[in-house]
Amino acid sequence: MSETVSKKPVNMKNIQQIIFDIAKNSKEASIKLSGSPSKQKDDALLLMAKLLVENEDILINENKVDVKNAESKGLSDAMIDRLRLTPERIKKVAVGLIEVSKLNDPVGEVTKMWKRPNGLLVGKKRIPLGVIGIIYESRPNVTADAAGLCLKSGNAVILRGGSETINSNLAISKILREALVECNLPENSIQVVPVTDREIILEMLKLEDQIDLIIPRGGEGLIRFVSENSRIPVLKHYKGVCHTYVDEFANLNMAEEICLNAKVQRPGVCNAMETMLVHKNVAEEFLPKMIKSFVDKGVQIKGCEETRKIVSTVYSVAPDDWHKEYLDLILNVKIVGSMDDAISHISQYGSMHTEAIVTSNYENSQKFLDRVDASAVIINASTRFNDGFELGLGAEIGISTSKLHAFGPMGLEELTTSKFIIYGGGQVRT
C-alpha cells in the first residue's frame, strides 16, 4: 500500500502532481499519435519486439529484483511464478507485438456514409479514444501487451501495474519508449506510473478531463475498487460464472466432449465452465459416463440432490456454490426440469460472460440464443471460445461483462470510437 520504487518519501501533494503530469503528457501525446500513419505504428511494434528480445538480460535482471522482493515478502509460489520473466515469456510477448502489427488498423475507417435529402453527406469515422489507463496486477507481460494494443489503435496509455512488478514494468516501458522515439512517435504515448502507492489510483480516477477510459485487470477486489471510485468510464469484467446446458435433445457424445473441454482444457480462466446443467430426461444416460470422464481428469464434482441419486459418489453442492467462479478443477452439476429452468438458473447465477447450450433441436437453440443475457451465447461448442483470438478479433485487451461501449471480448475496434463527419455545400438549417 505504501511502497515506492524511489527511496524518497512520496506525499499526497507529490502524488497528485506526479499523476497529473503523467496524464497531461499522455493527453498531449495522444493528440499527435491519433493522426500517425499505420506504417509508423507497425514499425514501432516490430522494433519493440526486436528490442525486447535483444535486451532480455536487462529485463530478467530487473525482474529478479521483483522476484527477490516477492520472496522476502513471502508471496506464494504461484504468485511468484506469475510475475517471473523468462526468455520464453519475453519471446511470447515479442511474438504478440508482431501479431498486433499485422492486424488491420481500425483508425480512420469510415464505417457508414449516407446522404441526407438536403445533400449533406454524413459519415461515421473511427477515431482513437484518446488516453487509456490500465490498472493491473502481477503479470509484467500486460505492460507490453496492453501498450501494443493501445498503440495500434492510436491511443496513449498510462500503465499502473502492481508494486510487485514495478521494476520489470519500468524496464519494459523503457524499451518500448526507445522504439517510439526511434520511429518518431511521441515517447509519452506509453508511460508506466513509477509510484505504486494505492492512493495514486484514486487520484488517477479523478482525471476525467485527461483520461478517456480505464480498464482494470486483476482480481474482483481491484475491479470493484476502481469501478466504485472512478469518474472516468470503466470497462470491466468482474468474473466468469459460465454454464453449459445439456438439452434433452443433445447429441450426448458431443455434449461430453464440449463439457469436458469447457471445464478441463484450462480451468483457471474466466471462460471455463463452472456449472453444468443437464435436462432431467437425459440425466440418467448422460451423467454416469460424463462424471467418470471428469473424475478421470481430476475434477471434483459437486452435485444437486438429483445428481447424487444417479451418481452417489459426488459431493453435495452448497447453495452458495452456484455463485462461485472456482477457476479450478471443481464443477457444479445440476439437473433441471426444462430449458426454462436452465435459463432461469443462468439468469440468477450467471455473470453475463459466456453461456452455452448443447442441443440438436432447432427451436431450443434459437430460444436459448435469444433469451440468455450474456456477452457470448454459444450453440454446440465449448465456452472456451469466448476470447478475442478465438472469435477472430485478432487480439483482446479483456472481456467486458458490462453492456456499455463493448460487451464481450474487446479487440482493437473496441479501443476506438466514431465521430460524425459531415460534408456540406453551404447548407443552413431552416
Added chain:
Amino acid sequence: MSETVSKKPVNMKNIQQIIFDIAKNSKEASIKLSGSPSKQKDDALLLMAKLLVENEDILINENKVDVKNAESKGLSDAMIDRLRLTPERIKKVAVGLIEVSKLNDPVGEVTKMWKRPNGLLVGKKRIPLGVIGIIYESRPNVTADAAGLCLKSGNAVILRGGSETINSNLAISKILREALVECNLPENSIQVVPVTDREIILEMLKLEDQIDLIIPRGGEGLIRFVSENSRIPVLKHYKGVCHTYVDEFANLNMAEEICLNAKVQRPGVCNAMETMLVHKNVAEEFLPKMIKSFVDKGVQIKGCEETRKIVSTVYSVAPDDWHKEYLDLILNVKIVGSMDDAISHISQYGSMHTEAIVTSNYENSQKFLDRVDASAVIINASTRFNDGFELGLGAEIGISTSKLHAFGPMGLEELTTSKFIIYGGGQVRT
C-alpha cells in the same frame, strides 16, 4: 431538495426501498420487453399518442398544479413557460411517438457475421441495454419522448424528473402505462419515480446491478452531480461551445449564410455557434458585412483586439468569454493567423460537441476534419446540423460529448449493445 408529491414524510430508509423496488421491477420488465416483437412495441407507441391527445384535459389540469406551485415558488416566467403543457405541445409529443413507431427497430439485427477456420459461425446481434435511468429537469415532454425511444429500443426506463413537473410527469406516465397494458407489454417498462427528494438520485446511482445506463438531461450542475456520484455508466454532454472557422479560402457569401444560421436560427441550443474564428487574410473583407448582419439580427458581438481594429463598435471580449456557452444572441469573434491557430483555439476552448469550417480548399477541409476532436466535424454547413433528426438517425435522446459507447447524437442504435452469437458443430478448444 426535500419536497415530495406525497404529504407523508419520506425518510432515507423509505427512499432506498422505493427506488430499489422501482429498479427491481424495471429489471424484470426489461427481460420480458427485450424479446417483444416490433409490431407490439409500435402498436403501444401509436396507442400512447392517441391516449395522450384524448386525455389532454387531464394532463393540462395536472400540469396546472405544477404551474401554480412554480408561480408560488417565484420561478421565472421562462422557467414556467418551459414546464407548461398546452394542447399544441401535447400534440407535438404525440406526433413524436408516431414518428418513433415508424423507425426501424434496431433490436435483433445481426450487424456482422463471419466464419472461423474451425467452422464456428460468429455473429454480433443487437440487444437492448436493459434498464435506462433518465434524470432530467423541467420539460414534461421529456417523460414521453424518452419513454418512447426506450420502449422502441426494447429498454425499460426509470424516469426521475424534477419536482417542478412531478404532477405532469405522473399523469403522462399513467397514460403511457395504460397503453403498455392494453398492448400486453410489461407495465413497469415505464416508471416515473414518485419521490422528488434529491437523495433518491444518489440511491438510484448506486443500483448498478439493476440499472444499465444513466442519461442526465439538464443543466451542467445536474450533469456533474450525476457523473460524480454514479457507479452506473453515464452518457452525458456537459455543454456545446461550438465554433465556425472561416478559412482564408472560404466562399465568403457562403460563410456569411452559414455563420448567421449557426448563431441566430436558434441560439438557445447546444449546437449553436458561440465563437466565430476568421482567418486574418479575409478578415477585412469579411467582417464588416458579417458583423452588420449579426447586429441587424440583434446579436451582441464580443471581438478580439484585431476584430475591434476592423469594426470599432464591437464590445471587447474577456479571456473568460472563450469558454462560455451563451445560449443567447451573443457571439465571440476572433481573428486567427492560420488554420493551425484556429484548431489550437478549438482544442483549448471547444467542448468536443460540434465544429465547422468554411473553406473551398481541399487540403484544409481534410486537415480540419482529421485534426479537430469533436463529436461532429462539419465542412461548409451550419453547426446546427449536429442533431439526431438532421443527421438522419430518426430521433435522438441526447448528444454525447464523452467518447465511450456513443459520441455525438444518440439515436435508437445507441440505446442498444451487441452480444456475440456463436453457432458451433461440436467444436472444442485445443
